[in-house]
Amino acid sequence: MDGILPLWKPKGLTSHDCVIKIRKLFKTKKVGHTGTLDPEVEGVLPICIGQATKIVPYLTETTKTYIAEISIGKATETEDAQGNVIEQQEIGEQLAKSDIEQVLQNFVGNIDQTPPMYSAVKVNGKKLYEYAREGKTIERPQRTVVIHHLTLLSDVERKSETDYRFMFEVNCSKGTYIRTLCVDIGKALGFPAHMSNLVRTQTGSFHKANTYTFAQVEQATELDKHNQLLSPISQGLEHLDTWQVDANLKEKVLHGQKLHVPKQPLKTDPFKVEYNGHLLAIYQNHPNKSELIKPVKVFQME
Template identity: 65%
Template structure:
């Protein structure tokens, strides 16, 4: 059984919890997720099953879309609503939509982030959250991320607690910390801030509208229809261009052979190789011989080579 399960991850589950549950439901060990979501965050989490586990890094590398709520007025040690408050400044006047939108414009494109201390980023072989739990703060490496879209959705008047929430939609590259983005936007507005809510609405071509819940999966398993919930592997790499091959080339591809550089050249590198609209491999331009292409992943296919 090969394919991608477009799971809607519920709150209270780690991404690893989801993998373990899918393994039990689908009765297979070959299961992998495509981008960690914190336990208290819900959203789109494509789960790769069987041969589809070979495309995990390619699907993980796609853009993600989130709906986030930031709250201006206080910051926390975890940069979300679950940590202890470390700074607080009461809002006496509301921050206007135009003020927020002006700051959001500054955070579009390539930006630099410092990962939060409560994160799984490793420094000297140790995860940052392990240092944080020991009460230690270490120097964290900067990382470049790309914010493709950033738009204000709603804002409101300051609450009785003299804080002000606002929601925004962001489309960003992998590795972007939305918690940190909320904190940095707050700083640019002149106040401490934190991320108070987060939902991932899209990963690559998988969006909220075509996801399934664990309840739906369990019902499908009971009726022997769990395979019907899986999307084909090629949907997970549809951000990669496609090289279509004929029957004579299929044998070479299935045996992992290098091929001459095709013309026209695919627009992405790496790229899909399809035979009769079925994904059979992922190739790239050879890194040391630009006259050839070489395989990165080979998939067993339903079509025999001739």
């Protein structure tokens, strides 16, 4: 059983909890997720099963889309609603929609982020949240991420003098911390802030409308139709260019041989290799021999 289960992760479970549940339901150990979602976050979580586990790193690299709610007026130690409040400030007057839209556009493109202390980023071999739980704040290396688009979705709602909220949609690169983005947006508006809610609506080519809940997966399992929920492995690689080969090259690809660079220009490196629409392998340019390409992952044909 090979393919990708487009799961709608519920609140209250870690991504690893979801993997454990799917292993039991599909009765296989070869299961992996494609991008961690915090327990309090719900949304699209593609689960790779069988041979699809080979493409986890490639699907993890794809762009993601989120709908976030930001709370202006209070900052928390975790940068989300789960942490203790460490700073608060009265807003004083209604935030102008035009000002918010202008600030949001200033974050589109390449931006630098400092990972939050409550995160799994490792510094000196230790996860940041481990330092945070010891009451330590340490220097963290900045990372550059890409914000492809950032759109205001709602009017500003006043909850209290220190809690004004609005929602936005963001499409971004791997490694973007939406919590940190909310904090930085708040700073740009002149106030402390945190992320009060988050939903992931898209990962690569998988959208909310394509997903299945655990209830649906469990029902399909009872009817022995759970394999019908799986998307083909190639759907998780739609962001890679494709080289279609003939029957002769197919055999060489399936044996994992190095090949000469295709005459067909390819826009991505690595790229997919297919025969009659069937995914055979992922290849990339040879690091030392410019005239050759080499296999990265080879898939067994049914």
